Amino acid sequence: MSIQFFKYQGAGNDFILIDNRGLSFKDTDNKIVHKLCDRRFGIGGDGFMLLQNHPDFDFEMRYFNADGNPGSMCGNGGRCIVAFAKHLGIIDSETNFLAVDGPHYAKISDEGNWVDLQMIDIDTISKDGEAYVLNTGSPHYVAQMQGLESYDVYHNGKEIRNNETYRSEGINVNFVEDQGDHLFVRTFERGVEDETYACGTGVTAVALSMAYRKGQTGHVETPVKVLGGNLNIKFDYDGSRFTQVFLCGPAEKVFEGKISI
Structure with missing residues (x-):
């Protein structure tokens, strides 16, 4: 065929x-x-x-x-x-x-x-140690760090994805470095079982997690750099619920x- x-x-x-x-x-x-x-x-x-x-x-x-x-x-x-x-x-x-x-x-x-x-509305973000865990249509783990460009995303992401907590259902593991005017994000994706050049639900989860961490409210726009280019996340946050969440890009x-x- x-x-x-x-x-x-x-x-x-x-x-x-x-x-x-x-x-x-x-x-x-x-x-x-x-x-x-x-x-x-x-x-x-x-x-x-x-x-x-x-x-x-x-x-x-x-x-x-x-x-x-x-x-x-x-x-x-x-x-x-x-x-x-x-x-x-x-x-x-x-x-x-x-x-x-x-x-x-x-x-x-x-x-x-x-x-x-437009992505789904989000009203629940939990913590796993210092990392954030949320579902933006797919489950995500978000960890902030420095030196992301040279970080071993494959091995460290694979370890988290397969640990005792997440092994059964799997989770996408995102590492983020705040570079001031934008976020730099790298992601290990379940199902691919490798780092990908971009992850849409992942950068969405990262942008929401960082706004939650910083206490940003109102209308927020977050430029994100990934290995494969640039994306932009837009959303409204009233302190308890993320709405009008948009993933924008090529x-x-x-x-x-x-x-x-």
Whole structure:
């Protein structure tokens, strides 16, 4: 069977996308998804997405981690699938679509390469020692530090992700360095089981955690630098609840093709 695929990236977080409105791709075989995401034996990607019809929304986003298993919400993936939907002519400048964590609103530039994606509201942040733990559609651990550029994110992130507390369900591990006018973030992602160039739900979790730590309230905009580029997080915080949370950044088509599965 030959399938048409599209490769998109958002700040270096890369994804394989399939137009599955005709339900031609059967997503029950996790081994196929895992092979497609393999960077040596497949197309290569941090994740895999199916764009499908939904009676109440412009489309439905079905996301799979690179290991082939169904994933929780992926922020950069969400921005990329919005760009994909515009490419397919499903949407124009705005959309409401359904993801695993519920409905999402997004708006996209006329050029189709910049997406502002609304994330879920957050009212719970807990602590694990000095680190913050919260769920922005996916579970995240946020640790502030210095010297992040040379830090061993892979080994230290893997250790936290697999410790006694988080081993069973897994958690995404974010390290953040406050550089004054922006935050520098590096993330070890579960499901990929490696550091990625960006993590959308991760930088969202970091921005909210840092605002919580600093006691910032009102409308807050937080520029974030990741290995793959720059993102911006916007939100309102009244001291107890984060609302109007937007993950903003690039979403670009890299290439398309066909592959036999």
